Amino acid sequence: MRQKVVLLTRAGCSLCEAAAARLTALADELGFTWTATDVDAAAATGDAALRAEYGDRLPVVLLDGREHSYWEVDEPRLRADLTG
Secondary structure (H helix, E strand, O other): OOOOEEEEEOOOOHHHHHHHHHHHHHHHHHOOOEEEEEHHHHHHOOOOHHHHHHOOOOOEEEEOOEEEEEOOOOHHHHHHHHHO
């Protein structure tokens, strides 16, 4: 089963932009896909739970719906979890 990687982010967040760039490079190398979810946009459309839970720790990487890392991509751990 393919694992699901999601980056929780917000507009104007430089750490989020760096995490997205790192995930893109890792995805190209390791062959996985990932998606991004803007917690502020989700809250504006009625789903405030993500912003309430993660909003002060962005960016957050979720792997299969569970928090994997925050503020940066934990690359060694992500590599191990995606390839192991």
